[in-house]
Amino acid sequence: MRKVAWTTLSFLLAVALACPAMAGKKTIKIGLNVPITGDIPKVGEGSKYAAEMWLEDIEKAGGLEVGGKKYPVEIVIEDNESKAESAVKVATKLITDDEVLVIVGPQSSKQAVPAGEVANNYETPMISPWSTNPDTTKDRPYVFRGCFLDPFQGPVLANFITDEFGFTKAAVLYDVASDYPKGLAEFFKEAWEAKHSKGSVVAFESFTTKDTDFSSQLTKIIKSGAQVLFTPQYYNEVALIVQQAHQLGWDKPIVGSDSWGSAETVELCGKDCYGAFFSTHYAAAGATGATKAFIDRYKAEYGYVPDDVGALTWDSLRLVETAIQSCGKITGRIEKDRKCVRDALARIKEFDGITGKMTFTEEGDPIKCAVIVRISDSGEYEFYKSVCP
Amino acid sequence: MQGTVNQRTDAGTQRGLRGWLGRQFGRTPMIGWLAGALVAVVLEQQVGDPLSELLGLPKIPVLFGFNVALKKPLLIPSALAFELLIYALPIWLVARVASPVMNRVSGILYRLPRWVSPAVHLAVLYAALHIWADLSAYRGITLRLMLIAVMLTLSLNLINGYMGEFSCSHPGFMALGAYTTSVFTVGLFMNDKLFGPALLPAAAGPWLFPAALLLGGAVAAVGALVVAIPSFRTRGDYLAIISLAFLFIVKSLIENLEFVGGPRGMSKQPNWATLPVVFLWTVACLWTINNFVRSTMGKALNAVRDDELAANAMTVNTRKTKMMGFLFAAFWAGVAGGLFAHVLRYVNPGTFGLQKLAEVLAMVYFGGLNSVYGSIVGAVSISLLGEALRALEILKWIIIPLLLILVMIFRPTGLIAFTEFNVRDVLRPKTGPDGEV
Numbered sequence: 001m002r003k004v005a006w007t008t009l010s011f012l013l014a015v016a017l018a019c020p021a022m023a024g025k026k027t028i029k030i031g032l033n034v035p036i037t038g039d040i041p042k043v044g045e046g047s048k049y050a051a052e053m054w055l056e057d058i059e060k061a062g063g064l065e066v067g068g069k070k071y072p073v074e075i076v077i078e079d080n081e082s083k084a085e086s087a088v089k090v091a092t093k094l095i096t097d098d099e100v101l102v103i104v105g106p107q108s109s110k111q112a113v114p115a116g117e118v119a120n121n122y123e124t125p126m127i128s129p130w131s132t133n134p135d136t137t138k139d140r141p142y143v144f145r146g147c148f149l150d151p152f153q154g155p156v157l158a159n160f161i162t163d164e165f166g167f168t169k170a171a172v173l174y175d176v177a178s179d180y181p182k183g184l185a186e187f188f189k190e191a192w193e194a195k196h197s198k199g200s201v202v203a204f205e206s207f208t209t210k211d212t213d214f215s216s217q218l219t220k221i222i223k224s225g226a227q228v229l230f231t232p233q234y235y236n237e238v239a240l241i242v243q244q245a246h247q248l249g250w251d252k253p254i255v256g257s258d259s260w261g262s263a264e265t266v267e268l269c270g271k272d273c274y275g276a277f278f279s280t281h282y283a284a285a286g287a288t289g290a291t292k293a294f295i296d297r298y299k300a301e302y303g304y305v306p307d308d309v310g311a312l313t314w315d316s317l318r319l320v321e322t323a324i325q326s327c328g329k330i331t332g333r334i335e336k337d338r339k340c341v342r343d344a345l346a347r348i349k350e351f352d353g354i355t356g357k358m359t360f361t362e363e364g365d366p367i368k369c370a371v372i373v374r375i376s377d378s379g380e381y382e383f384y385k386s387v388c389p
Numbered sequence: 390m391q392g393t394v395n396q397r398t399d400a401g402t403q404r405g406l407r408g409w410l411g412r413q414f415g416r417t418p419m420i421g422w423l424a425g426a427l428v429a430v431v432l433e434q435q436v437g438d439p440l441s442e443l444l445g446l447p448k449i450p451v452l453f454g455f456n457v458a459l460k461k462p463l464l465i466p467s468a469l470a471f472e473l474l475i476y477a478l479p480i481w482l483v484a485r486v487a488s489p490v491m492n493r494v495s496g497i498l499y500r501l502p503r504w505v506s507p508a509v510h511l512a513v514l515y516a517a518l519h520i521w522a523d524l525s526a527y528r529g530i531t532l533r534l535m536l537i538a539v540m541l542t543l544s545l546n547l548i549n550g551y552m553g554e555f556s557c558s559h560p561g562f563m564a565l566g567a568y569t570t571s572v573f574t575v576g577l578f579m580n581d582k583l584f585g586p587a588l589l590p591a592a593a594g595p596w597l598f599p600a601a602l603l604l605g606g607a608v609a610a611v612g613a614l615v616v617a618i619p620s621f622r623t624r625g626d627y628l629a630i631i632s633l634a635f636l637f638i639v640k641s642l643i644e645n646l647e648f649v650g651g652p653r654g655m656s657k658q659p660n661w662a663t664l665p666v667v668f669l670w671t672v673a674c675l676w677t678i679n680n681f682v683r684s685t686m687g688k689a690l691n692a693v694r695d696d697e698l699a700a701n702a703m704t705v706n707t708r709k710t711k712m713m714g715f716l717f718a719a720f721w722a723g724v725a726g727g728l729f730a731h732v733l734r735y736v737n738p739g740t741f742g743l744q745k746l747a748e749v750l751a752m753v754y755f756g757g758l759n760s761v762y763g764s765i766v767g768a769v770s771i772s773l774l775g776e777a778l779r780a781l782e783i784l785k786w787i788i789i790p791l792l793l794i795l796v797m798i799f800r801p802t803g804l805i806a807f808t809e810f811n812v813r814d815v816l817r818p819k820t821g822p823d824g825e826v
Contacts (some may be wrong), residue, residue, distance in 0.1 A: 037785070077782075079780075081781055083739070084733060084737065084739075085729075089530055089534070090779075092526050092529075092530050093451070095526075096527050097448070110654065113654065114733050114734060114735035117735065118733055163390070176644060177640075177738070182653075
């Protein structure tokens with residue numbers, strides 16, 4: 001009997017407590033599927049901060065205005081631990097349990113590919129701000145992305161090096177076990193050889209994730225007579241590769257890709273990286289207009305210059321905002337609203353984001369410009385050139 | 390099962406919480422618990438929505454209220470009340486009040502041919518799980534991955550617990566199974582840019598899926614042979630090192646194989662790993678592994694672990710025994726990998742790294758070595774904890790390892806180690822202190 005009494009008591013208590021918590025207002029829910037823990041927590045943090053800033057703006061305006069009515073917005077942040085299976089679970093939870101209108105994330109392709117499948121099956125629009133794998137959006141009408149793809153970035157860099165320096169022989173050093181560097185290295189090679197001749201990539205050397213000694217590959221590259229070294233690696237490897245190359249006597253230009261865009265690159269690499277070039281989504285130093293406003297605000301609030309992930313997440317959220325607004329009204333029937341937002345996203349033209357203007361293609365990939373950045377002699381990421389498709 | 394029997398006879402005299410629990414529930418047979426769970430989930434399905442609305446919850450708490458409690462602490466009383474009303478109360482009522490009826494049912498089942506009773510229990514269990522998972526797709530995917538974790542933990546326990554070796558290649562076996570199965574299904578049944586158009590009609594797919602899984606398991610077992618041949622000539626740490634090397638070999642091999650997508654991974658697996666399929670395979674795994682370890686072969690495995698020399702002297706063919714155990718475990722890891730690939734519908738080599746190994750090892754050592762029970766408890770509790778505490782973000786990675794450390798301090802071999810899982814004994818009616826039917 002004691003148990004029954006306890007149950008009744010807690011039941012009454014619960015009802016008493018719960019009654020004032022009831023709210024009947026329609027809210028717009030946006031899910032954020034990001035890696036707060038795991039291999040790349042910095043990426044999750046950047047996305048989370050960008051989302052918090054965006055939400056702040058919405059709340060200041062008193063909600064998101066759709067068709068003349070203001071709706072409160074809620075962001076549901078879930079941690080996907082940087083694992084594929086967790087990204088799938090989180091996507092399923094956001095869609096079926098939290099019933100979000102749109103999902104932003106996951107960031108890395110290994111999670112965005114399987115999570116995109118889930119979102120597409122449940123007909124929920126999803127934007128991955130950072131995933132560059134073509135499979136993420138391929139044949140999935142409900143999945144979009146906020147960045148350009150590797151098949152675009154590879155030729156951009158090949159053209160840039162040819163036009164800028166007039167070189168004809170290039171070397172590539174990449175991580176064979178990681179999908180992003182490997183994909184980009186191959187696209188670069190293809191573009192370079194199409195531009196010059198077969199065999200004009202004189203050294204195509206690889207290593208495996210977590211390797212720290214690149215001397216044998218670099219020696220080969222130096223001996224091959226290459227005029228430029230292209231290495232599409234992440235910040236921790238960039239520092240090691242560039243420093244070791246200089247120690248072995250490499251004095252020619254080194255070019256990288258958007259994975260260099262983290263603030264950590266210069267911090268770890270130091271003076272060795274000064275003067276290097278890389279292609280990316282936006283340049284923090286010398287930014288103007290909305291981009292500068294975003295960077296300044298982010299820096300004031302969180303103490304460091306945002307990476308490209310933060311900027312891309314911001315743009316993705318602004319895209320979502322635009323799509324919801326152009327949808328015209330929120331019916332409250334989630335399936336219908338999701339369909340409406342998807343159609344609105346696909347229709348977006350010339351969206352003016354902080355990482356450039358974008359228009360979505362049929363596949364849900366944006367057509368946007370890449371920026372070539374030069375690392376200045378004081379270690380800042382300087383805008384050098386803009387390359388448009 | 391000696392422990393439970395004693396507990397039951399002493400139940401009348403014991404004091405405190407344990408004694409009270411014993412008096413309340415000591416007479417409830419397994420079918421009573423399962424029936425209680427079934428009643429609870431049916432109740433949730435029928436009145437869950439209006440009840441959660443009445444309590445001010447946004448909707449039915451999806452994972453026993455953990456998500457609600459961690460994200461909106463104000464709703465804790467409501468979530469608690471919901472769980473009490475929907476789960477605790479009905480299960481208690483059925484388990485306590487209906488226990489005489491349930492004992493009669495259990496007794497009838499017990500006297501029927503041996504296979505009837507387990508089949509009925511499994512059917513009731515599946516019905517309960519199905520209704521529970523049907524209410525939310527999130528529950529569905531969590532449950533399917535949890536069942537796969539049970540298979541993996543069981544198979545690793547066979548090596549690390551029953552055989553007493555320390556094997557690190559389990560994610561490697563999983564990867565072999567996952568990729569073999571995926572190549573089979575994607576290659577034969579899907580239009581894919583890697584393998585061209587579908588060769589067989591999609592309708593035949595679900596029927597050939599078991600064959601694909603068996604093939605995956607077989608390839609994993611062949612891979613295990615590569616580890617087993619050189620390493621079983623020695624004992625101790627050597628297997629750990631060789632198997633760790635094997636894990637890295639498999640991972641690099643897949644990363645460098647272009648036709649399965651290299652590091653980009655493989656997607657487009659058909660959606661055939663549904664809940665009934667995963668459930669049936671898990672039951673098959675549990676059944677065969679439990680029979681294996683309780684057979685003379687399992688006993689031989691234990692003998693080899695305790696003293697290989699003595700076992701050899703007692704006419705145990707130690708080499709053959711170890712090979713059998715190792716290959717059998719690898720086979721089930723391969724099958725689990727195949728199911729895993731088809732639940733996620735994507736595989737990449739990065740998934741099968743050291744992190745996966747740490748996860749499975751944690752489940753084995755948390756649950757308990759040398760114990761089928763322990764493996765189930767370990768896999769279910771670590772998966773559920775991982776899911777329930779997701780909202781805590783970084784704190785989750787402090788709480789779970791802390792729990793593991795505590796278990797290692799107070800129960801060094803795991804929660805439920807060195808127990809035998811006697812199905813017949815678990816399922817029998819519990820009418821009197823002597824256990825007469």
